[in-house]
Amino acid sequence: MSQAIANFLKRNPYLFSGMAALLWFGLYQLILPFSEALVTMLPVERSSHLGGALQFFFYDTPKVLMLLAGIVFVMGIIHTYISPERTRALLAGRRLGAGNVMAATLGVFTPFCSCSAVPLFIGFLQAGVPLGITFSFLVSAPMVNEVALALLFAMFGWKVAGLYLLLGIAVAIVSGLVIGRFGMEQYLEEWVRDMQNSAVLTAMENKQMAWGDRINNGFNHVSEIVGKVWPYIIGGIAVGAAIHGYVPQDFMVSIMGKDAPWWSVPAAVVLGIPMYTNAAGVIPVVEALIGKGAALGTVLAFMMSVIALSLPEMIILRKVLKPRLIAMFIAVVATGILIVGYLFNALL
Amino acid sequence: MKQIKILGAGCASCKSTMQLVQDVAASKGVEIEIEKIEEIREIVAFGVMSTPAVVIDGKVVHAGGIPSRSQVEAWF
Numbered sequence: 175m176s177q178a179i180a181n182f183l184k185r186n187p188y189l190f191s192g193m194a195a196l197l198w199f200g201l202y203q204l205i206l207p208f209s210e211a212l213v214t215m216l217p218v219e220r221s222s223h224l225g226g227a228l229q230f231f232f233y234d235t236p237k238v239l240m241l242l243a244g245i246v247f248v249m250g251i252i253h254t255y256i257s258p259e260r261t262r263a264l265l266a267g268r269r270l271g272a273g274n275v276m277a278a279t280l281g282v283f284t285p286f287c288s289c290s291a292v293p294l295f296i297g298f299l300q301a302g303v304p305l306g307i308t309f310s311f312l313v314s315a316p317m318v319n320e321v322a323l324a325l326l327f328a329m330f331g332w333k334v335a336g337l338y339l340l341l342g343i344a345v346a347i348v349s350g351l352v353i354g355r356f357g358m359e360q361y362l363e364e365w366v367r368d369m370q371n372s373a374v375l376t377a378m379e380n381k382q383m384a385w386g387d388r389i390n391n392g393f394n395h396v397s398e399i400v401g402k403v404w405p406y407i408i409g410g411i412a413v414g415a416a417i418h419g420y421v422p423q424d425f426m427v428s429i430m431g432k433d434a435p436w437w438s439v440p441a442a443v444v445l446g447i448p449m450y451t452n453a454a455g456v457i458p459v460v461e462a463l464i465g466k467g468a469a470l471g472t473v474l475a476f477m478m479s480v481i482a483l484s485l486p487e488m489i490i491l492r493k494v495l496k497p498r499l500i501a502m503f504i505a506v507v508a509t510g511i512l513i514v515g516y517l518f519n520a521l522l
Numbered sequence: 523m524k525q526i527k528i529l530g531a532g533c534a535s536c537k538s539t540m541q542l543v544q545d546v547a548a549s550k551g552v553e554i555e556i557e558k559i560e561e562i563r564e565i566v567a568f569g570v571m572s573t574p575a576v577v578i579d580g581k582v583v584h585a586g587g588i589p590s591r592s593q594v595e596a597w598f
Contacts, residue, residue, distance in 0.1 A: 258571045289533035290573040297571035
């Protein structure tokens with residue numbers, strides 16, 4: 175069976191893509207009726223608390239997983255066009271300003287794993303990418319990623335996902351600009367500073383891939399990412415479904431809701447720093463907080479802080495940055511996230 | 523005898539890459555000497571930006587992610 179599909183993909187990649195897309199949309203349409211039918215089959219009253227929670231769970235789980243798989247798949251294909259080497263070549267020698275905008279935007283689409291943040295950081299500096307621009311990339315790449323966007327889109331709609339995308343990029347641009355303006359190069363570790371502008375850019379073999387191979391890469395990306403995050407998502411939705419009917423709201427509303435005291439956003443950011451997990455890992459928390467009536471801006475500030483600022487990452491970065499630059503990095507990004515939190519609360 | 527270096531700061535994918543290379547080499551009966559490089563300075567000295575990366579006899583043959591089995595087989 176899978177062999178037949180693989181052969182089909184090889185022989186007729188375009189037809190395959192079209193049919194896969196159709197199949198995806200068809201299945202997506204079926205989720206709602208399917209979830210209702212499933213609840214009717216169970217010995218539970220549809221209008222009861224439990225019935226409502228179950229329907230929510232049966233509807234939300236496939237919906238979120240399918241949207242996630244779809245977006246991650248598209249991103250896997252985009253990755254075949256943009257390698258880190260290519261991004262580096264695009265950014266080398268740019269000026270602050272336009273360069274930061276490019277770096278933050280490319281950060282969204284370039285394949286990135288926080289485990290290789292340091293080699294990437296040095297690789298950029300070596301090739302003559304200015305420090306401030308490198309930082310714009312380093313802030314946007316982990317924070318504005320496809321998993322965060324897909325989950326926000328699935329749970330809160332395209333407006334929230336779009337705002338997260340735009341504001342995340344804005345934070346990355348401004349943070350990089352500030353770090354660049356202050357001429358922080360002196361706070362790089364000496365051996366790193368010596369490596370700046372040291373590499374001759376070798377033209378990376380720009381290998382032409384067949385469309386079928388790009389699609390394969392999309393599937394690999396889906397199995398890698400979705401395979402890693404699905405337990406978090408199901409856990410998160412289960413928590414959300416339970417909260418749906420059972421939990422009193424007053425407590426959370428009073429400290430994280432819309433009319434909460436001014437310090438609730440900074441508190442969310444500070445709380446997020448020592449926590450270290452990926453976008454999928456914070457989703458259960460986000461679901462739970464929103465379900466209890468927390469304001470979206472406060473929760474998003476928390477989510478951004480957890481993803482973008484983390485102690486383990488700082489410890490890794492300490493190998494290449496002196497403490498002052500790390501402190502500055504944290505301060506600048508935290509301020510940006512703070513503003514995003516307040517903005518979101520004001521806008522929505 | 524092939525000299526193989528796996529570059530990566532000790533993440534899970536680096537370990538699976540090392541395992542995969544050892545498996546394939548063993549199944550093909552190729553003798554290898556494998557070494558794991560975790561020191562960041564050494565990693566960047568190879569000009570690699572994304573890990574795990576694989577170096578065979580001093581040449582970077584792969585970077586960024588776990589290589590596929592067929593890729594590894596092609597190296598030996």
